[in-house]
Amino acid sequence: MTIEGLPLLLTGLAAVLATAVAVAVLWDRAGRITRAALVAACVLSLAATVALQLNRLTETYTSWAALAGERDPAVPPGPGPVAAPSGPGGRVVRLAVAGRASGMTMPAYVYLPPGYQRGHQRYPVIEALHGFPGSPKSWLRRLDVRRHLDQEIAAGRMAPALVVFPYQTPDPMVDTECTDLAGGPRAETFLTVDVPAAVRASYRVRTGRGAWGLIGYSAGGFCAADLLLRHPGQYAAAASLSGYASPGIRVGDGSERTTNNVGWRLRHLPQPPAGLYLGYTADDPHSRRDSSLMAGLATAPLAVTTGVVAHGGHSDAAWELMEPAAFDWLSSWLARPAEAP
Numbered sequence: 001m002t003i004e005g006l007p008l009l010l011t012g013l014a015a016v017l018a019t020a021v022a023v024a025v026l027w028d029r030a031g032r033i034t035r036a037a038l039v040a041a042c043v044l045s046l047a048a049t050v051a052l053q054l055n056r057l058t059e060t061y062t063s064w065a066a067l068a069g070e071r072d073p074a075v076p077p078g079p080g081p082v083a084a085p086s087g088p089g090g091r092v093v094r095l096a097v098a099g100r101a102s103g104m105t106m107p108a109y110v111y112l113p114p115g116y117q118r119g120h121q122r123y124p125v126i127e128a129l130h131g132f133p134g135s136p137k138s139w140l141r142r143l144d145v146r147r148h149l150d151q152e153i154a155a156g157r158m159a160p161a162l163v164v165f166p167y168q169t170p171d172p173m174v175d176t177e178c179t180d181l182a183g184g185p186r187a188e189t190f191l192t193v194d195v196p197a198a199v200r201a202s203y204r205v206r207t208g209r210g211a212w213g214l215i216g217y218s219a220g221g222f223c224a225a226d227l228l229l230r231h232p233g234q235y236a237a238a239a240s241l242s243g244y245a246s247p248g249i250r251v252g253d254g255s256e257r258t259t260n261n262v263g264w265r266l267r268h269l270p271q272p273p274a275g276l277y278l279g280y281t282a283d284d285p286h287s288r289r290d291s292s293l294m295a296g297l298a299t300a301p302l303a304v305t306t307g308v309v310a311h312g313g314h315s316d317a318a319w320e321l322m323e324p325a326a327f328d329w330l331s332s333w334l335a336r337p338a339e340a341p
Contacts, residue, residue: 013049015045015048015049016042016045016046016049018045019038019041019042019045020042022038022041022042023035023038023039023042026038088114088150088154089114089146089147089149089150089154090111090112090113090114090116090146090149090150090153091111091112091116091117092109092110092111092112092140092146093109093110093112094107094108094109094110095107095108095109095110095164095198095199095202096198097166097190097194097195097198098194098198099186099189099190099194100194100197101186101189101190101193101194101197102180102185102186102187102189102190102193102194103186104170104185104186104187104190104194106166106167106170106190107167108136108164108165108166108167108195108198109136109137109139109140109164109165110162110163110164110165110199110203111145111146111149111162111163111164111165112162112203113149113153113160113161113162114150114153114154114160115160116160116162116204120204120339120340121160121204121337121338121339121340122204122205122206122337122338122339122340123160123161123162123203123204123205123206123211123337124159124161124162124205124206124211124212124213124331124334124335124336124337125161125162125163125164125196125199125205125206125211125212125213126161126162126163126164126212126213126214126215126327126330126334127163127164127166127191127195127196127212127213127214127215128145128163128164128165128214128215128216128220129166129168129178129191129214129215129216129217129219129220129221129223129224130165130168130216130217130219130220131216131217131218131219131220131221132168132169132175132177132218132219133172133173133175134218134219134220135167135172136165136166136167138316139165140165142316142320143217143316143319143320143323144320145163145165145323148320148323148324148327149163149327151324152324152327152328152331157324157328157331158327158328158330158331159331159334159336159337160337161331161334161337162199162203162205164195164199166190166191166195168187168190168191168220168223169185169187170185171185175219175248175249176249177219177222177223177226177247177248177249177260178191178219178220178222178223178226178227179226179247179249179251179255179256179260180251181249181251181252182251182252182253183252184252188227188230191223191227192227192230192231192234196212196234204340206335206337206338208335209233209234209235209236210236210334210335211236211334211335212234212235212236212334213235213236213237213238213239213330213333213334214227214228214235214237214238214239215238215239215240215241215323215326215327215330216238216239216240216241216243217241217242217243217319217322217323218241218242218243218314218319219243219248220241220243221240221241221242221243221244221287222240222243222244222245222247222262223243224238224239224240224243225238225240225243225245225262225276225278225294226247226260226262226265228272228274228276229262229265229266229269229271229272230259230260230265232272232273232274235274236274236275236333236334236335237274237275237276237277237329237330237333237334238274238275238276238277238330239276239277239279239326239327239329239330240276240277240278240279240291241279241280241318241319241322241323241326242279242280242281242284242287242314242318242319242322243278243280243287243290243291244262244286244287244290244291245261245262245263245266245290245293245294246261246262246263246290247260247261262294263290263293263294263297266294266297266298266302267297271298271299271300271301271302272301272302273301273302274301274302274303275302275303275304275305275329275333276294276298276302276303276304276305277304277305277306277307277326277329277330278291278294278295278304278305278306278307279291279306279307279308279309279322279325279326280306280307280308280309281308281309281310281311281312281313281314281318282308282309282310282311283310283311283312283313284312284313284314284318286314287314291306305329307322307325307326307329309321309322
């Protein structure tokens with residue numbers, strides 16, 4: 001059984017139930033040592049099951065090997081020579097990002113589109129941001145992003161692009177919402193300085209602002225909208241899936257109420273010439289309310305497009321349903337691949 005698999009979690013739940021029943025049935029006739037052992041077994045099984053579910057949410061350890069400290073063998077390292085993928089689609093590789101500006105050194109995953117290894121073109125780039133709790137592997141595993149990118153590119157609805165999936169926090173239990181926390185991780189600097197620098201140094205990508213975009217879901221949706229407004233000279237467009245207007249954390253300098261607040265920026269600061277896609281489900285009240293607020297506050301030259309799904313709530317299923325249209329929309333805003341000089 002895999003460490004993230006549902007069977008292991010169900011086994012843990014069964015162990016919790018079994019030990020609880022054993023405590024209830026055997027308590028009156030058990031001795032002191034047996035009672036202590038039963039209580040310990042019940043507590044340990046409950047703690048282990050909670051830890052398994054927490055790991056499923058945060059994706060801190062994706063295998064028993066990772067728990068033992070080994071590197072995930074499923075994703076090859078980059079950006080060395082790119083071998084042809086096993087199928088006709090794109091390829092996902094791992095990129096080490098040295099955080100010279102942020103002080104955060106963490107890996108990222110990079111989707112290389114079909115044809116990358118055979119040509120000389122430079123490609124547009126999309127930074128894909130995950131929710132909290134979560135990790136880049138949420139995109140790769142739960143949202144099946146490689147399959148959707150392959151399908152949209154093959155159908156011609158999306159131009160080939162590099163899609164980068166960076167980590168947003170060095171601690172899976174600390175939510176940065178892609179900001180530079182006062183006295184904490186400098187996630188904004190990592191995502192807007194260190195990650196782009198590593199990508200430009202490692203892959204054939206277009207460097208102009210018109211070829212760079214953002215996408216994110218949940219907390220990553222807030223990140224995408226916030227970083228677009230904070231760095232309009234670097235990104236041309238962003239897609240927010242079930243995002244929101246105000247961060248749910250304290251940045252530490254009060255900026256969660258002002259410059260790190262999408263609603264405040266739209267009300268009080270000039271809006272950039274950029275595109276913003278707001279996707280949400282009709283039965284997700286928080287995201288629906290905040291997305292409608294952001295759309296209502298937008299004025300030219302910022303152009304807002306909304307995409308509404310009837311059902312799905314705030315869930316992986318909803319985000320997977322939204323992502324093809326969002327990537328297609330982003331592609332329509334970004335520069336196309338171009339031959340390298």
